[in-house]
Amino acid sequence: MFDSLQDNLKGAFKTLRGKGKLTEANMREGLKMVEQSLLEADVSYDVVKEFMHGITKEALGEKVMLALEPSEQFIGLVNQELINLLGPVEDGLNLSKDINIIMMCGLQGAGKTTTCGKLAKLLMRQKVKPMLVAADLQRPAAIDQLHVIGEQVGVEVYSDRDNKDPVQVCRDAVAKAKADGCQVVILDTAGRLAIDEELMEQLKTIDRDVQPDHVFLVVDGMTGQDAVRSAGAFHEALELNGVVMTKLDGDTRGGALLSVKHVTGVPIRFIGVGEHLDDLEFFRPEGMAGRILGQGDVVGLFEEA
Amino acid sequence: KKTVNVLNTDLRDIVKEGRLVDDAFLEEIFALMIRTDMGVASASKIRDDIGKKFRARKVEFSDLVGSAKETVREIMQQGSADVNFAESGPTIIMVVGVNGAGKTTSIAKLVYRYKEMGKSVVLGAGDTFRAAAVEQLTVWANRLNAEIITGKSGSDPASVAWQATEAAYNNDHDICIIDTAGRLQTQSNLMDELGRINRLINKAANKVSEGSTAPHEVLLVLDATAGQNALSQAKGFSEAANCTGIVLAKLDGTAKGGVAIPICQEFGLPVKFIGLGETPDAFAKFDVDTFVDALFDEN
Ligand SMILES: Nc1nc2c(ncn2[C@@H]2O[C@H](COP(=O)(O)OP(=O)(O)OP(=O)(O)O)[C@@H](O)[C@H]2O)c(=O)[nH]1
Ligand SMILES: Nc1nc2c(ncn2[C@@H]2O[C@H](COP(=O)(O)OP(=O)(O)OP(=O)(O)O)[C@@H](O)[C@H]2O)c(=O)[nH]1
Ligand SMILES: [Mg+2]
Ligand SMILES: [Mg+2]
Numbered sequence: 001m002f003d004s005l006q007d008n009l010k011g012a013f014k015t016l017r018g019k020g021k022l023t024e025a026n027m028r029e030g031l032k033m034v035e036q037s038l039l040e041a042d043v044s045y046d047v048v049k050e051f052m053h054g055i056t057k058e059a060l061g062e063k064v065m066l067a068l069e070p071s072e073q074f075i076g077l078v079n080q081e082l083i084n085l086l087g088p089v090e091d092g093l094n095l096s097k098d099i100n101i102i103m104m105c106g107l108q109g110a111g112k113t114t115t116c117g118k119l120a121k122l123l124m125r126q127k128v129k130p131m132l133v134a135a136d137l138q139r140p141a142a143i144d145q146l147h148v149i150g151e152q153v154g155v156e157v158y159s160d161r162d163n164k165d166p167v168q169v170c171r172d173a174v175a176k177a178k179a180d181g182c183q184v185v186i187l188d189t190a191g192r193l194a195i196d197e198e199l200m201e202q203l204k205t206i207d208r209d210v211q212p213d214h215v216f217l218v219v220d221g222m223t224g225q226d227a228v229r230s231a232g233a234f235h236e237a238l239e240l241n242g243v244v245m246t247k248l249d250g251d252t253r254g255g256a257l258l259s260v261k262h263v264t265g266v267p268i269r270f271i272g273v274g275e276h277l278d279d280l281e282f283f284r285p286e287g288m289a290g291r292i293l294g295q296g297d298v299v300g301l302f303e304e305a
Numbered sequence: 306k307k308t309v310n311v312l313n314t315d316l317r318d319i320v321k322e323g324r325l326v327d328d329a330f331l332e333e334i335f336a337l338m339i340r341t342d343m344g345v346a347s348a349s350k351i352r353d354d355i356g357k358k359f360r361a362r363k364v365e366f367s368d369l370v371g372s373a374k375e376t377v378r379e380i381m382q383q384g385s386a387d388v389n390f391a392e393s394g395p396t397i398i399m400v401v402g403v404n405g406a407g408k409t410t411s412i413a414k415l416v417y418r419y420k421e422m423g424k425s426v427v428l429g430a431g432d433t434f435r436a437a438a439v440e441q442l443t444v445w446a447n448r449l450n451a452e453i454i455t456g457k458s459g460s461d462p463a464s465v466a467w468q469a470t471e472a473a474y475n476n477d478h479d480i481c482i483i484d485t486a487g488r489l490q491t492q493s494n495l496m497d498e499l500g501r502i503n504r505l506i507n508k509a510a511n512k513v514s515e516g517s518t519a520p521h522e523v524l525l526v527l528d529a530t531a532g533q534n535a536l537s538q539a540k541g542f543s544e545a546a547n548c549t550g551i552v553l554a555k556l557d558g559t560a561k562g563g564v565a566i567p568i569c570q571e572f573g574l575p576v577k578f579i580g581l582g583e584t585p586d587a588f589a590k591f592d593v594d595t596f597v598d599a600l601f602d603e604n
Pocket of ligand 1: 405
């Protein structure tokens with residue numbers, strides 16, 4: 001479906017081989033192509049603009065290397081800059097306390113509940129005992145969904161079907177987790193729009209009340225331009241300290257991740273790559289940069305050069 | 306309940322300042338349109354049309370919206386339509402889409418809509434895969450007082466679809482809506498499964514009522530927050546399941562769902578309904594003019 005940026009860039013830089021320096025004039029066409037490619041990958045307009053400004057400055061005056069096609073050299077710069085912006089990585093969670101609370105939040109249908117299960121499974125493998133908490137009292141059968149997932153993973157699920165107050169549910173769950181010797185409590189909150197004041201206030205109350213050690217925003221990998229607005233609003237309300245991007249098992253280029261990283265500045269912790277509870281991976285900026293550029297294997301290209 | 310979060314300079318203000326339509330202004334229009342997720346091609350078209358009509362002139366805000374409406378209408382070439390109802394017998398509707406797009410909730414909304422019109426509805430809980438998906442649809446069926454056909458978790462979704470179709474004909478329902486599990490368009494075996502469900506619905510309809518063809522409508526549910534991947538979704542699901550229309554869910558947020566514009570153009574799929582919240586009544590028929598007005602709403 002997408003033209004290969006690499007091929008197009010070859011054309012744009014054809015006349016440049018082995019000749020002097022990159023200038024604004026001889027890069028113009030190539031810059032335009034990269035800009036368009038990033039927009040098609042769903043990187044937010046403003047982030048693209050800023051990125052293009054930075055990359056132009058970076059590339060200006062750069063000597064065209066003899067060993068490489070100028071187009072390859074240029075895309076290498078772009079790729080490296082994307083990697084810089086997406087990183088640094090932070091593998092593993094700091095779980096130093098007796099009881100560590102992780103709160104999942106995000107828009108409706110992003111993949112929060114599934115990710116709670118995946119995270120619990122990951123922790124189990126590390127011999128850490130997690131508890132899942134059904135704090136979504138809104139979506140029909142959300143509690144059942146978490147129970148089914150909990151059963152699949154083999155972890156305790158706390159729920160209270162009679163309680164209408166998610167804040168109280170979270171509070172009670174933490175007490176229960178302490179009593180049961182669970183080291184990690186994972187709160188599955190209801191999906192909500194960042195502009196829904198009432199529901200955002202509720203999330204802030206949970207945040208104040210149980211003081212989670214980690215607040216993760218779960219973002220759908222197919223998200224478009226809205227990512228900046230919603231992630232910005234969640235970050236403003238909750239001070240996120242991690243992002244999980246889901247549904248990257250498909251063919252989405254996932255440019256929204258760059259937007260989310262740009263507005264929150266917090267590390268991207270995990271990516272979701274399937275519906276099964278094993279389908280959670282640590283984040284690697286290298287692969288993601290190539291994917292956003294629509295360029296499978298830029299990294300390989302540069303290792304050879 | 307909602308706050309308007311103005312992050313960008315409001316176009317209305319820019320126009321009020323009496324700026325000329327020049328390159329910088331056209332770039333602002335382009336940026337605004339890109340932010341709706343309509344993609345580079347559609348955004349360029351709207352920008353260029355405005356440029357052609359108004360370059361070097363001063364414009365009113367309404368001129369801009371008017372021009373964009375014309376362009377979008379030209380690109381989308383669709384009116385406002387309900388589902389394709391069967392000429393006789395029950396109307397069978399199949400609902401498909403990627404994970405978490407809003408399929409099951411949109412089904413609840415359709416039930417509410419047709420119940421309000423005095424029609425009787427039966428549901429087929431064809432998502433036998435996702436945790437508690439059957440329970441979720443059952444909650445809606447109970448709340449909205451609709452019959453529901455379910456299979457065991459992990460059972461064959463095509464068999465649920467078959468039974469629901471049969472029930473629709475045998476119990477004289479007006480409408481039958483079949484839910485399916487979310488899947489990504491790149492998962493070819495799961496996409497093939499949709500084709501199989503589709504064919505079995507037809508077979509069931511034919512068996513109960515000779516000469517009938519079904520489903521009458523295959524609705525692709527798109528998440529309005531989705532970006533350009535929605536084009537790939539429309540392609541994949543159309544090919545696998547013969548989609549006939551789109552439900553654009555989650556338009557109550559800040560996302561504009563602009564990607565529906567190129568989708569409509571490339572795949573000839575009309576947008577039929579929009580989702581505006583999590584309750585069954587938060588649903589409306591699609592209207593191009595309202596849609597374009599909202600594209601210019603900078604919240
Ligand atoms: N393909 C794929 N599907 C996923 C992934 N993560 C979650 N899903 C699916 O996405 C859909 C929504 O996931 P949920 O976990 O229910 O999302 P949620 O954010 O809890 O949704 P709400 O509670 O309604 O806001 C389900 O069909 C999941 O199976 C992923 O990484 N890849
Ligand atoms: N704000 C808002 N939320 C919606 C809308 N439609 C659905 N949702 C929410 O989005 C989430 C996912 O909706 P579902 O109907 O479960 O989506 P689905 O496509 O059936 O998901 P899977 O079956 O897991 O693939 C739920 O939390 C819904 O309440 C809408 O129009 N607006
Ligand atoms: Mg959930
Ligand atoms: Mg569903």
